[in-house]
Structure formats: C-alpha cells, structure tokens
Amino acid sequence: MGMTLGGRQHLMERRSLSAATAVLAPASLPFVWLVEMSGVISHSSLWLVAGLILLALLANYGTALWLSHSPDSATRLNARVAAGTISTAAVIHSVGWGTILIITYLFTALELARKSGSRVTGLVIRWTAAVVFAGQVGITLGWFPSVMAIQESNVAALCSAVTVLTLIHMFGGSAARAERAEQELAVKARHYESLVRHADDIIGVIDDDGKILTANPAVERILGFSLDDLVGRHLNEFIRSQPMESVKAMIDGVTTAVSNEDVPVVTRCTLKHRDGTDRHLVITFTTPSVDWSGKTILNIHDTTTQHQLEHQLRFEATHDPLTGLLNRKAFADHAQQTCARAALNQRGVAMLYLDLDGFKTINDTYGHETGDRVLMEAARRVSNVLAPGEVLARLGGDEFCILLEAPSPTRAVSLAERIVESVCEPICGLPPDIRVGVSIGIAGHSNPADGHETLMIQADHAMYEAKRRGKAGYVVSECVGHPAPSPVAT
Incomplete structure (x- = not known):
C-alpha cells in the first residue's frame, strides 16, 4: 500500500533529525571549544556541553518520532514541547548564557509551532516560563554558571521572559487565526466541490x-x-x-x-x-x-x-385525443392560413365534409367502446387514402373534414369516391351486422379570399344533401363566388 502524505512527511522529518544528530553533535565540539577559548562563555566542561547538545538532539528526535505515531496525543505533544524547551535551557545554561539567550525559546516555539501547529502555543508558554524560572533559580543558587551578575541576570531574565512569552502568544494567536482561515477555506472548498459533484446540471x-x-x-x-x-x-x-x-x-x-x-x-x-x-x-x-x-x-x-411535456401539451391542445387527428380549432387555424396562402398565390382550395352514416345506432346499441373503435378505424381508413399535404381533422362526434390546397379539377371527387368505398368495408373484429357508411359534402373556392368559414358551410350543406339523397355518397356544392352547378349525388 502507498504511504500517505502525513506518513511521508513524518518520515522526512525523522530522516532530517537523524541527519542533524549525526552531523551537529560532532561538529559542536570544536565550535564550543573555540568559543570557550575566546572567553565569551563560562568555563564549563567541553564534554559536558557536547553531551548536552547530543542529548538535546536525541531528545528532540525521540519525542518527535514518538509524536509522529500518534499526532493527536496530548501526552506525546506535551513531551515533545517539554523536550524542546528543557533541552534548549540545558544547552544555553551550560555555557553561562541562560539569561542572555532567552530569545532562543522563541525560535524553539516557532519550530514546534511549524511542526505541530498553534495548538502547542499554550504548552510552549507554560514550559518556557517554567524553565526560565527554574534556570534563574539555578543561577541564584549557584547550580548553573552565568556570565552576568545574579541581580542583573534576574532583571534581564524577567524582561526577556516577558518579551519572549508575549511574542510567543502573539505568534500563536496569528498562527491560530491563519489555521482557522485555512480550515474555513478547506471546508468551503469541500462544500463547493460537493455542490458541483451532486448538481443536477x-x-x-x-x-x-x-x-x-x-x-x-x-x-x-x-x-x-x-x-x-x-x-x-x-x-x-x-x-x-x-x-x-x-x-x-x-x-x-x-x-x-x-x-x-x-x-x-x-x-x-x-x-x-x-x-x-x-x-x-x-x-x-x-x-x-x-x-x-x-x-x-x-x-x-x-x-x-x-420540452417533451410542452410538445405533449401542444399536441393535446391541437389534436383529437381519440383519433390523433387535428381538432376543430387547429383545423380552423390551418384552413385560415391555407386559404390566405392560396389567395396570395392565386390557387384554389377544396374541402370535404364527412359524416358517418349509422354511427349513432352503433353507438347506442353496442356502447361507446365499440363506437370509439369505429371512429378510430374510419379515421385510419380515410388517412390511408390521403396524399401528402392533404389535411384531415375530426371536428367532433362522427364528423370529419379534409382540406385540399391547389387540388386538380378531379381530385376532390376521386378522393370522395375512394373514401366512400374504403369506409363502407366491413370492420374486422366487430359483429358482421355492424356496417358504417359515410356521407361527404364537397365545396371548392377558386377565390379563397372569401374565407374558410364560407367554404366549410358550403361543404356542410352539401354533406346534408348527400344524406338526404340516400347516404353513402357525396354531393358537390357550388363554387362560392362563381356560377353554381347543380349539386350532383353519387
């Protein structure tokens, strides 16, 4: 399994501490000897100072390693801070500079905060105050050497400690605010990522x-x-x-x-x-x-x-729910547009008005379900004989209407003949005594500017004339606005 980012970070820290221990401990010996020979530090045992430096490095390395296995442990964190501050105190007091180098605790605190975050601030302040106090007690009692007089050392220690502890508190507060801001940004980033990941769009x-x-x-x-x-x-x-x-x-x-x-x-x-x-x-x-x-x-x-719902609603608003044909309103709109276009292009139009013969008897005798089957079959048969561009609509009940734009002189009549023949055929699946016919009225405009309403009225009148003459046939009405031929029944 791959190592986590935190694991790799702790491994790198342990390696760096091991390298520091291996290099700094031997290198500290000649450095301390040169400084001691210059008279800047008190005359302490060279081996004691070197040993304290080595112990400080080992203590820091050991506690850091221990903490890395359980970063959230309060006990291990406390041990890490204690090791850092006590080892710093031991080294600087061993050379007599314990009071002068109190600022060193600030660097120790910053290093601890860099590794463990602002949560160490309180611990660092308490441990720093404790070791500074213990160091000054040791200097006063003569346990630790000092390059300063005792009274001057105590005054300097007090001033330096107050300054260092204040700076540690300030840096800790600043680090805590930065961490909170970073955490808030991380939370917001996760929230935005979650919003994007789970968005419907x-x-x-x-x-x-x-x-x-x-x-x-x-x-x-x-x-x-x-x-x-x-x-x-x-x-x-x-x-x-x-x-x-x-x-x-x-x-x-x-x-x-x-x-x-x-x-x-x-x-x-x-x-x-x-x-x-x-x-x-x-x-x-x-x-x-x-x-x-x-x-x-x-x-x-x-x-x-x-989109599908809108399409369905538009279809339902303009089509008959039983047959799927245009309804009366949609057919009227289409007829109006067709007549206007035909008038503009100086073309004729024709309309066939259909009414099923015997449908009321079938509906009353066999019920509405059978009546609906008859209507759907009649609509299917009429649709099958239409040419492209010829529009069929169900006006209501058993009435249908067909609009022809720019038909040939014989198209309306030939279409009516085919419709009568097709509709009068027996309907499969229904009792053999159920027979239905159709009466058709035909009206035509050579001048469509007169409007589709007039055309429909003429076709309707012709249809009733066809019924009066015996049903199952058609009648051609007069051409509106022109000399009217006598109606012809077939």
Missing part, C-alpha cells in the same frame, strides 16, 4: 477553442458520456441539427461576448445522448474573471422532460 469548462476540459458527474447522467469520453473533444461534436462550422461560429461568438461583456450568455440547443437520442438543453456560458485565461464555464440545464 452539467457544470464544465471549455477553452477558447471550445474544447472540453472538465465536467462534473452529471454529464454521464444527462448525456451518457464519461468524463474521459469528453475531455479534449470539441463541444460542437455533440450538438445536433447544425453544421459544424455554424456550431463553432456560435461557440466563438458566445465566448467572445462573455469575455467582452463579463456577463452570462444563454443559448438553447440539442445535444446528442450516447444512445443516439436527443437531449434538449439550455447552456449558460460564463467567464467569471480574467484569471481564467480564456476558459469559459458551462452550466448545462436539461430541459428534455420540459
């Missing part, structure tokens, strides 16, 4: 060429691609229904607008899912600051369900 980054740099896990749920599938590929590879050049131009334009105006830019597009289906999305492009060096953040919201 895709959050990603592209460069100024439109290449995908990274994205959150939502990309796999929405588009079916893993992050490895996407990184390095251009966003335009996944956009549907647009040429590659236009997609790249769109992305270039959006990223330019974002970078110039420093505001989000929103666009709608269709991206392909890994399974080949389309996903309808809203993409927000944002460049939060110049520090992103041309990179753009994408927030991609999946509106596929909403």
Whole structure:
C-alpha cells in the first residue's frame, strides 16, 4: 500500500533529525571549544556541553518520532514541547548564557509551532516560563554558571521572559487565526466541490477553442458520456441539427461576448445522448474573471422532460385525443392560413365534409367502446387514402373534414369516391351486422379570399344533401363566388 502524505512527511522529518544528530553533535565540539577559548562563555566542561547538545538532539528526535505515531496525543505533544524547551535551557545554561539567550525559546516555539501547529502555543508558554524560572533559580543558587551578575541576570531574565512569552502568544494567536482561515477555506472548498459533484446540471469548462476540459458527474447522467469520453473533444461534436462550422461560429461568438461583456450568455440547443437520442438543453456560458485565461464555464440545464411535456401539451391542445387527428380549432387555424396562402398565390382550395352514416345506432346499441373503435378505424381508413399535404381533422362526434390546397379539377371527387368505398368495408373484429357508411359534402373556392368559414358551410350543406339523397355518397356544392352547378349525388 502507498504511504500517505502525513506518513511521508513524518518520515522526512525523522530522516532530517537523524541527519542533524549525526552531523551537529560532532561538529559542536570544536565550535564550543573555540568559543570557550575566546572567553565569551563560562568555563564549563567541553564534554559536558557536547553531551548536552547530543542529548538535546536525541531528545528532540525521540519525542518527535514518538509524536509522529500518534499526532493527536496530548501526552506525546506535551513531551515533545517539554523536550524542546528543557533541552534548549540545558544547552544555553551550560555555557553561562541562560539569561542572555532567552530569545532562543522563541525560535524553539516557532519550530514546534511549524511542526505541530498553534495548538502547542499554550504548552510552549507554560514550559518556557517554567524553565526560565527554574534556570534563574539555578543561577541564584549557584547550580548553573552565568556570565552576568545574579541581580542583573534576574532583571534581564524577567524582561526577556516577558518579551519572549508575549511574542510567543502573539505568534500563536496569528498562527491560530491563519489555521482557522485555512480550515474555513478547506471546508468551503469541500462544500463547493460537493455542490458541483451532486448538481443536477452539467457544470464544465471549455477553452477558447471550445474544447472540453472538465465536467462534473452529471454529464454521464444527462448525456451518457464519461468524463474521459469528453475531455479534449470539441463541444460542437455533440450538438445536433447544425453544421459544424455554424456550431463553432456560435461557440466563438458566445465566448467572445462573455469575455467582452463579463456577463452570462444563454443559448438553447440539442445535444446528442450516447444512445443516439436527443437531449434538449439550455447552456449558460460564463467567464467569471480574467484569471481564467480564456476558459469559459458551462452550466448545462436539461430541459428534455420540459420540452417533451410542452410538445405533449401542444399536441393535446391541437389534436383529437381519440383519433390523433387535428381538432376543430387547429383545423380552423390551418384552413385560415391555407386559404390566405392560396389567395396570395392565386390557387384554389377544396374541402370535404364527412359524416358517418349509422354511427349513432352503433353507438347506442353496442356502447361507446365499440363506437370509439369505429371512429378510430374510419379515421385510419380515410388517412390511408390521403396524399401528402392533404389535411384531415375530426371536428367532433362522427364528423370529419379534409382540406385540399391547389387540388386538380378531379381530385376532390376521386378522393370522395375512394373514401366512400374504403369506409363502407366491413370492420374486422366487430359483429358482421355492424356496417358504417359515410356521407361527404364537397365545396371548392377558386377565390379563397372569401374565407374558410364560407367554404366549410358550403361543404356542410352539401354533406346534408348527400344524406338526404340516400347516404353513402357525396354531393358537390357550388363554387362560392362563381356560377353554381347543380349539386350532383353519387
């Protein structure tokens, strides 16, 4: 198993302490001898000083090693601080500079804080105060040598100790605030990372060429691609229904607008899912600051369900729920547009008004379920004989209507004949005595500017004339605005 970052750090610290022990202990002997010969320090045993230095290094190394195995142990931390301060006191007092070098405790405190954090501040203050007091007691009682007179040493020790302890407290407080700020930043970073990781929307980054740099896990749920599938590929590879050049131009334009105006830019597009289906999305492009060096953040919201629901609602609002044909309102809108277009292009239109014969009897005798089957079968049969561009609608009940734009002179009549023949065929799965026919009224405009309402009224009247003449046939009405031929029944 791989070693953790903390484990590697402790291993490096132990190695550095071992190296320091091996190098500094022998090197300290000539240094102490030279200083002693200069008369700067008190005449102490050279071997005593060297031994204390060696013991100090070993004590620091041992307690640091012990603490590394359980960094949260209060006992081990206390031992580490005690070893650091006591060993420092032993060395500086052995050469008679215990009072003058009280500042050394500050460096010891900083080193301990660097390794263990601000939590050692209180321990360092207590241990430093204790060893300074013990050192001065030792100097006063003559246990430790001193290059200063006892009275001067005590005054200097008091002033130095107050200064050092104050500085340790200040540095500790500053370190604690820095640690809290770092912890808060780390917590916020984890929170933001969690928000991005669990977001319903895709959050990603592209460069100024439109290449995908990274994205959150939502990309796999929405588009079916893993992050490895996407990184390095251009966003335009996944956009549907647009040429590659236009997609790249769109992305270039959006990223330019974002970078110039420093505001989000929103666009709608269709991206392909890994399974080949389309996903309808809203993409927000944002460049939060110049520090992103041309990179753009994408927030991609999946509106596929909403799009499908809107499509379904539009369909239900314009289509008959039983047959799936256009309903009366949608057919009227279509007829109005068709007549306006035909008038503009100076083309004629024709309308066939259909009413099923015998449907009421079937509905009353066999029930609405059978009646619905008859309506659906009639709608299917009529739809099958229509040519492209010919529109069929169910107006309600058993009434249907067909609109023809620019038909040939014989198209309306030939279509009516085929419809009568097809609808009158027996319906499979129903009792043989269930037979249904259809009566059709035909009306045409050579001048569609008169409007679709007039056309529908004429076709409706012709349909009733066909019923009066015996049903299962059709009647051609007069052409509105032109001399009217006599209605013809078939």
